[in-house]
Amino acid sequence: MRPGDTDSSESIKDKGLRKDAVHIHPWISPLANKWALILGFAGLALIFLTGALLKPTRVGDGSEYYALYYAIKVGHHPFMTEPAYVAYDKLVASGTLRDAVATQTMRDAFPPLIQKSGADYNHFWFYPALAVVAGGWLSLFGAGAHLAFIFLHALLFGALIYVSARAYGRIGAFAAAVVTIGSPMIWFVDKVHTEFLTYCCVAIAAVVFSRRSYFVAALMLAIASTQNISIGATSVFLLAIAAWKVRKEPIKFSNVVLAVTTLALIALHPLYFFTRIGVIDPQLLAGGSLHRIEYR
Incomplete structure (x- = not known):
């Protein structure tokens, strides 16, 4: 064999002629990590800036999540205690959250879940806990609970774009963006509610499952x-x-x-x-x- 020659198996591998080789269009072939990260950060920035510019509005059970955010960040418990109620009351009094539920209503909600140690709500605390971990640091710059949740949403969307780009290239990232922005899910981007968390997690699961x-x-x-x-x-x-x-x-x-x-x-x-x-x-x-x- 002459110098520089390779054996037949290596040649077959290099030419993409292996038995299991799949010929994929460049636009849907997996992107390099660097470019996938760039697209992911772009998605993160898009969602965060959009959410930050819109007026915070409470919808549905959102007040429970705001309150549980303070339960974890201020009260250091996954259930409501007095420090959490005080912090939540400051949010209500500030007027920055449109349609916020009154503090007394939150104190009296769900009597069977109220105990001496503190009160639970009908919804779990994991979503608010993620917001504390992901965006709680924004309080160092004067940001409140709402922006912490928005930053969590931005991270989730950025992760979806990144995973889609790594799996299916530019078409994958584009498809993930279109499905998000072009569907009713876009309404939840700036809403403190679990729908956006659920959507992003299920979408990421679908992408990685396909791979x-x-x-x-x-x-x-x-x-x-x-x-x-x-x-x-x-x-x-x-x-x-x-x-x-x-x-x-x-x-x-x-x-x-x-x-x-x-x-x-x-x-x-x-x-x-x-x-x-x-x-x-x-x-x-x-x-x-x-x-x-x-x-x-």
Whole structure:
């Protein structure tokens, strides 16, 4: 063999003539990490700036999430205590949040969930906890709870764009942006509500699942299940698929970590409420319709 020559197997590999080779159009071939990051940061900036410029407005159960944000950041508990009520009352009094629910209404909401240690709400605290972790630092610059949630939404959208670009290139990133911006989901971008979290997590799960990253897909659905426990069943199903696919391979530490984290997240919501109030979901004890609680 002459210098510089390669064997036949290497030549076949280089020419893309392997048996399992797939010819993909350049626009939908995976992007390099650098360009995917650039698109991801662009998506993050777009959502954050858009959300920051719009007037904060409470919709639906949003006041529960604002209050639980302060429960975690100020009260250092996942349930409402006096410091959290005081912080929430300052938000209401500031007038910066349109249609904010009165503090006294929040104190009296869901009587079966009120205990001596503090009060829980009908919705879980994981979404507000993510906002504290992702955007709580913005308080150093005078920003309040709303911008912390907006920054979380921006991170989620940026992650969706990044993952889509890594998986399917420019077309993937474009498709993710169009589906988000061109659908009713865009309305939730600046709203403190769990819909945008659920959407981004499920969308990321779909993208990575299509690329056979089953453990990561299960993890993303597990995150979504913290606010909607029914999604946990699908996450467990994906985890079973992941385990089946690698059953003949050596055990990887990363897969073990992903699997354990997934199961922990799925169990978090029901275990928390079971230890606090004796049921796996507060709706079973203090459903809003049962107690005729309305946020006006």
